[in-house]
Amino acid sequence: MLPTQVQLESKPCPICVKLDDQIILTRRDHLHNLPGEFTVVRCWNYSLMRTNPLPTPETIEFYYPDDDGPYKQSKISSKSLSEDSKLLWKRLVKNFLEFEFNQNKLPDLAPSRMLEVGCASGKFLHQMANRGWEVEGIKFSETASEVAHSLGYKVHTGSLETAPEPEQKYDLVVAWMVLEHLHDPILVLKKLHNWVAPDGWLVLSVPNGASWDFSLFKNAWYSLHFPHHLYHYTPQTLGTILELSGCKMTCVLHQRFLYDLIASMGYSLEDRGYKN
Numbered sequence: 001m002l003p004t005q006v007q008l009e010s011k012p013c014p015i016c017v018k019l020d021d022q023i024i025l026t027r028r029d030h031l032h033n034l035p036g037e038f039t040v041v042r043c044w045n046y047s048l049m050r051t052n053p054l055p056t057p058e059t060i061e062f063y064y065p066d067d068d069g070p071y072k073q074s075k076i077s078s079k080s081l082s083e084d085s086k087l088l089w090k091r092l093v094k095n096f097l098e099f100e101f102n103q104n105k106l107p108d109l110a111p112s113r114m115l116e117v118g119c120a121s122g123k124f125l126h127q128m129a130n131r132g133w134e135v136e137g138i139k140f141s142e143t144a145s146e147v148a149h150s151l152g153y154k155v156h157t158g159s160l161e162t163a164p165e166p167e168q169k170y171d172l173v174v175a176w177m178v179l180e181h182l183h184d185p186i187l188v189l190k191k192l193h194n195w196v197a198p199d200g201w202l203v204l205s206v207p208n209g210a211s212w213d214f215s216l217f218k219n220a221w222y223s224l225h226f227p228h229h230l231y232h233y234t235p236q237t238l239g240t241i242l243e244l245s246g247c248k249m250t251c252v253l254h255q256r257f258l259y260d261l262i263a264s265m266g267y268s269l270e271d272r273g274y275k276n
């Protein structure tokens with residue numbers, strides 16, 4: 001049953017603007033065990049997978065009970081998992097795996113001007129500032145840590161739509177695990193494309209809907225993040241979306257998130273009736 005405060009809308013594929021889809025899977029919210037079931041569909045024409053119908057932008061906050069907003073970076077998994085991973089050893093393993101393997105990759109660039117979209121606590125801004133970058137951020141929730149502000153970084157709080165146009169374009173714009181949360185990814189990518197200097201870089205990370213993990217775990221795949229993730233990109237569909245936004249995809253790198261694998265195995269076992 002869908003809670004009364006949530007409204008769903010059916011949106012066509014943003015590439016072909018059609019509702020011409022194949023149903024891939026259905027699943028409930030697994031992050032917070034909130035009511036409601038969601039379906040992933042795949043467009044027959046362009047293969048883009050999306051959650052449809054999906055909660056409207058005005059009501060999707062219901063599925064973010066921590067009030068941390070629909071745009072977050074790696075904090076998404078940290079927060080959600082720390083809640084359902086109540087045992088200390090689980091937290092220790094998770095922290096170790098994140099530390100060991102979850103390094104965001106960047107082109108080899110000389111420090112210049114950078115914007116991070118979805119900068120949350122400001123951890124990445126701080127890392128880049130320490131490497132000589134002039135950093136700015138956009139965070140989407142007041143509840144995210146105020147560390148970035150307290151360290152003196154320029155951070156806009158609010159949606160991308162309300163973010164002021166930069167006085168000067170950025171040489172690097174990064175968005176770690178943000179794009180899959182956006183209701184209108186093409187609109188946002190067009191805006192970001194416009195904010196990047198002509199020789200600059202837009203660097204994104206998204207879960208890989210073409211990964212073997214997804215093929216193996218299907219609706220128990222941890223990175224579905226239902227219903228937070230509205231689009232489930234593959235390198236091919238991401239390339240198409242970027243192209244439509246005026247960007248050119250030049251490089252695809254794969255990251256291995258070992259904790260996601262463990263979490264998927266956990267979901268899979270839970271679905272089979274095992275409880276921890």
Ligand SMILES: [Zn+2]
Pocket residue numbers: 013014015016017018043044045046047048
């Ligand atoms: Zn389509």
